[in-house]
Amino acid sequence: MESITLAVNGTERNLEVEPRTLLVHALRDDLRLTGTNIGCDSSSCGACTVLINGQSAKSCTMFAVQADGADITTIEGVADSDGTMHPMQQAFHEHHALQCGYCTPGMVMAAISLVEEYPDLDDQGVRHGLEGNLCRCTGYQNIVNAVLAVAGSGSKGSES
Amino acid sequence: MIPASFDYEVAESAEHAVALLAEHGDEAKLLAGGHSLIPMMRFRLATPTVLVDVGRLDDLRYINADNGTISIGALTRHSELEHSELLARSCPMMASVAALVGDPAVRHRGTLGGTLAHSDPASDLPAAVLALGGTIVARGPSGDREIAATDFFTGYFESALADDEMIVEVRVPASDAGWNYQKFNRRAQDWAIVGVAVADAGAGVSLVNMGSTPLRASAVEAAVASGASAADAAALAAEGLQPPSDLNADADYRRHLARVFTQRALNAAGVA
Ligand SMILES: Cc1cc2nc3c(=O)[nH]c(=O)nc-3n(C[C@H](O)[C@H](O)[C@H](O)COP(=O)(O)OP(=O)(O)OC[C@H]3O[C@@H](n4cnc5c(N)ncnc54)[C@H](O)[C@@H]3O)c2cc1C
Ligand code: FES
Ligand code: FES
Numbered sequence: 001m002e003s004i005t006l007a008v009n010g011t012e013r014n015l016e017v018e019p020r021t022l023l024v025h026a027l028r029d030d031l032r033l034t035g036t037n038i039g040c041d042s043s044s045c046g047a048c049t050v051l052i053n054g055q056s057a058k059s060c061t062m063f064a065v066q067a068d069g070a071d072i073t074t075i076e077g078v079a080d081s082d083g084t085m086h087p088m089q090q091a092f093h094e095h096h097a098l099q100c101g102y103c104t105p106g107m108v109m110a111a112i113s114l115v116e117e118y119p120d121l122d123d124q125g126v127r128h129g130l131e132g133n134l135c136r137c138t139g140y141q142n143i144v145n146a147v148l149a150v151a152g153s154g155s156k157g158s159e160s
Numbered sequence: 161m162i163p164a165s166f167d168y169e170v171a172e173s174a175e176h177a178v179a180l181l182a183e184h185g186d187e188a189k190l191l192a193g194g195h196s197l198i199p200m201m202r203f204r205l206a207t208p209t210v211l212v213d214v215g216r217l218d219d220l221r222y223i224n225a226d227n228g229t230i231s232i233g234a235l236t237r238h239s240e241l242e243h244s245e246l247l248a249r250s251c252p253m254m255a256s257v258a259a260l261v262g263d264p265a266v267r268h269r270g271t272l273g274g275t276l277a278h279s280d281p282a283s284d285l286p287a288a289v290l291a292l293g294g295t296i297v298a299r300g301p302s303g304d305r306e307i308a309a310t311d312f313f314t315g316y317f318e319s320a321l322a323d324d325e326m327i328v329e330v331r332v333p334a335s336d337a338g339w340n341y342q343k344f345n346r347r348a349q350d351w352a353i354v355g356v357a358v359a360d361a362g363a364g365v366s367l368v369n370m371g372s373t374p375l376r377a378s379a380v381e382a383a384v385a386s387g388a389s390a391a392d393a394a395a396l397a398a399e400g401l402q403p404p405s406d407l408n409a410d411a412d413y414r415r416h417l418a419r420v421f422t423q424r425a426l427n428a429a430g431v432a
Contacts, residue, residue: 002168018165019165019166019167019168019211020162020163020164020165020166020201022162022198022202025162041161041202041203042199042202042203043195043198043199043202043266044349046263046265049265052268055239055265055268056264056265056268057265057268057269058265058266058269060202061194061195061198061199061269062194062198062269063168063191063194063198065168065213066191066194066213066215110264110265113264113265113268114264117239117243117264127348128348129263129264130263131263131348131349132262132263132264132265132266132349133263
């Protein structure tokens with residue numbers, strides 16, 4: 001077993017993990033942060049997307065030991081402590097950017113990272129930028145609308 | 161699936177990583193971005209018993225230019241290539257090919273050294289390094305050696321690296337004239353069904369997923385050098401090649417794609 005320290009949503013967490021423990025399992029099973037979903041075995045769906053030091057990453061394609069010492073933000077950490085939603089969550093709500101909601105945590109985390117990384121996003125930029133996140137319900141249009149609303153509004157803050 | 165168990169070692173330096181590789185033999189593997197290795201371990205296609213994590217070697221994350229040569233540290237991530245102003249100015253093909261790899265989350269983790277070492281014939285950046293005539297610097301127990309990209313890819317997922325060698329740097333010539341990259345795929349985020357990289361107005365042409373390794377299209381290069389039109393040169397793109405057949409495309413269709421996309425890439429690179 002390896003001892004690791006993760007700063008998850010602003011709180012330091014010490015964990016004992018097997019080297020082969022995937023970060024997503026450490027988050028879900030050890031830290032009980034089950035907002036981060038698992039949708040595939042092939043690193044292709046993005047349901048497990050979190051931020052590692054502010055950048056989107058698929059937590060199923062990292063060992064927890066690789067994240068030792070890193071800042072991790074999960075969907076549980078993006079709203080304000082008073083419950084005010086993150087601008088991206090608010091935009092998903094307003095634009096009906098979800099149906100079953102399974103892809104949503106990963107989609108929101110990927111979108112927060114995307115608008116930080118690429119200024120001046122247009123429709124195609126959002127579609128390309130979210131190509132690693134699959135949604136089996138919405139047909140994507142409302143997700144694209146939500147992300148564009150945040151990208152164009154100047155309120156992209158990835159801080160919780 | 162959950163990967164098989166392994167022992168985990170954190171490398172403090174490239175030398176340390178190489179020493180650990182030498183100590184553990186072919187049971188050990190380097191772990192860089194993990195974006196090829198971890199998916200293979202999850203499918204149990206790879207079951208290394210020791211992983212040597214080089215992902216923390218931040219001193220191997222750099223992009224420098226000196227006298228017409230660009231040196232890139234092996235741990236440089238795809239997203240760092242994509243957003244590099246130095247590359248945008250001095251070797252735009254590397255930046256723009258990097259931007260086509262996978263999706264943003266993949267690019268935040270995957271490294272240049274990792275994608276070269278993995279030697280997947282369907283991968284994008286190896287083809288760019290090959291077309292540019294780059295050089296791979298490998299560190300082993302007895303020091304560094306330079307391997308020309310043209311000698312580096314030796315077989316299906318096989319490279320000229322020894323079991324105890326690590327890529328520390330990749331060098332490409334500064335080159336901003338007459339380049340283009342064509343990536344043909346059908347699904348978002350996917351690898352190329354066929355890809356074509358053209359550097360230096362057709363002096364370097366390489367093909368993605370047209371054989372067991374990334375390939376130089378020498379017949380096309382020779383035709384361009386002797387003044388052939390893009391159409392005539394591109395007609396030779398699949399000459400002598402045995403591309404794979406899979407669910408995406410059979411070999412004949414790949415040959416067709418190679419000719420079509422080579423012509424487009426040559427045209428876009430300024431070859432009439
Ligand atoms: C969903 C998804 C989509 C992708 N799409 C594409 C795509 O469209 N195009 C594309 O080209 N690639 C694609 N990739 C692969 C991606 O580019 C990988 O990041 C890259 O191939 C491997 O780099 P890595 O740093 O992650 O290597 P790792 O997975 O850490 O290592 C890969 C192999 O290289 C060895 N290695 C790593 N670093 C070194 C080194 N410095 N010296 C010697 N050996 C080393 C390892 O031991 C291992 O055998 C995709 C990956 C995923 C998960
Ligand atoms: S669960 Fe991570 S990409 Fe699908
Ligand atoms: S809302 Fe159901 S998968 Fe996206």
